[in-house]
Amino acid sequence: MTTAIETRNLTKRYGNATAVQDVTLVIPHGELFGLFGANGAGKSTLIRMLTTLLAPTHGDARVNGFDIVQAADAVRASVGLVFSNEHSFYGRLTGRENLNFFAALQNVPRQLIRARVDELLEMFTLTRYADAMFQTYSTGMRQKLNVARALLHDPPILFLDEPTKGMDLQTADTVRALLKEEIVARQHKTVFLTTHDLYEMETLCDRIGVLAHGEMRAFGRPRDLLEQARRRTWYEIELAQPLADAAILETVRGIRAVRARDTRIEIEIDADDFSEKSLWDVIYGSGGQIRKFGPHADGLRALLRDAADDTRVV
Ligand code: ADP
Numbered sequence: 001m002t003t004a005i006e007t008r009n010l011t012k013r014y015g016n017a018t019a020v021q022d023v024t025l026v027i028p029h030g031e032l033f034g035l036f037g038a039n040g041a042g043k044s045t046l047i048r049m050l051t052t053l054l055a056p057t058h059g060d061a062r063v064n065g066f067d068i069v070q071a072a073d074a075v076r077a078s079v080g081l082v083f084s085n086e087h088s089f090y091g092r093l094t095g096r097e098n099l100n101f102f103a104a105l106q107n108v109p110r111q112l113i114r115a116r117v118d119e120l121l122e123m124f125t126l127t128r129y130a131d132a133m134f135q136t137y138s139t140g141m142r143q144k145l146n147v148a149r150a151l152l153h154d155p156p157i158l159f160l161d162e163p164t165k166g167m168d169l170q171t172a173d174t175v176r177a178l179l180k181e182e183i184v185a186r187q188h189k190t191v192f193l194t195t196h197d198l199y200e201m202e203t204l205c206d207r208i209g210v211l212a213h214g215e216m217r218a219f220g221r222p223r224d225l226l227e228q229a230r231r232r233t234w235y236e237i238e239l240a241q242p243l244a245d246a247a248i249l250e251t252v253r254g255i256r257a258v259r260a261r262d263t264r265i266e267i268e269i270d271a272d273d274f275s276e277k278s279l280w281d282v283i284y285g286s287g288g289q290i291r292k293f294g295p296h297a298d299g300l301r302a303l304l305r306d307a308a309d310d311t312r313v314v
Contacts, residue, residue, distance in 0.1 A: 002065030004029045004157050004190035005050060009059035012045050012214075019045040021214040022059065027207070029156065032184045032191045034205035036198075042214040043194040047159050050192070051081050064156055080150030082160040084143070091135035095126055095145055098134055103152045120148040123182060140171030147175070151183075158183060160193040164200060176204050202226075232256065233295055237265040240289035248286060252278050263291075 005027040012020040020042040027033050037043050048054035050063055052072040061068045064078035089098050099117045108116060121127045124144040129137065137145065143163070150158060163179070164172035183189050195201055201208050202222045210218040218225055243249075246260030249267060254274025259266040267279075276293075283290060 003027065005063055005192065007061040010049060010056055010061050011058040012049060012054065013057045018214050023216050025209060025216065025219060027190065029190050030184065030188045031206045032180060032204060034201045034208045035194045035211055036201050036208055037211035041211045043211055044161055047161055051079050051159055052076055077153065078155055078157055080155040080158045082147050082150045082163060084162045084165040086146045089134045092133055094131045094133055096121065096130040099149060099152065102149050106153050108152055116152060120151060124148045139167065140174065143167065143175060157190045162194050162196065180204060233269055233271055235267050235269060235293065235295055237290060238292035239263045240291055243286055243288050248282060252282050
């Protein structure tokens, strides 16, 4: 059994700027995966590489078992791609006519088009409006038709770039339910979506990745990441003078990581195992003087805040 998506050190540079840096991930078939990150984090670039629209600078990836460079045609046949704010539908054609047109464009065999279009209209509860002109559709109906179009050739993997962006709450919930219950649970397809929305990430996704400045900063089940974050806390210490050897702090029980820069030291602690006193002992023991000490922010939230500029608070 192949995995749905597998990348190794996938990297994209535009000139000197790195948009995606050494992303390595595995997403099994039948998973709803959410990629989280601020504007400019590299989400679209990653999706464009995985759907063959953009060639990687370095690294490689397989989608549905096919190499994105060597077997680009097979990759394209394996994926559906949905961008939000799609403007390519024809306003004066009906919903059904639009789907017929794009099905022909995507080489869906002629004799299958009618049944497939009917099936998708039904799946997305658009049958009642199938013969109304697209320009009369509401935003929610347009977005549903947009997702339906990506499924015309029945691909096993669906990519969606911010599928609920700009939607009212009810429409967003309808689209989420369709993805989770119909596309993933019932049809066992794999969904890879990008989101800005912490609520969406926690409630909808089986696993999430957090992309910041092109790098995958966290990857896992939302519950596990939150649990890790609860147990791990960053502290900031400001000293009067730099320590001669800040690495000595790594020997303190409960300290998992140390980042020292001049007189400022950040430590990551495991809350279940850490006592401040043993930290003081080591700092005073090596001649340090503490000016300030305090919690930084807990791990995941700090990570997400870094990765996102306009998130809702969990
Ligand atoms: P996101 O989808 O997370 O908003 P993008 O993948 O669109 O992020 O962009 C990642 C980075 O790459 C940004 O810094 C962006 O400015 C840069 N970038 C994207 N496309 C191009 C391009 N065609 N040429 C140069 N830089 C680009």
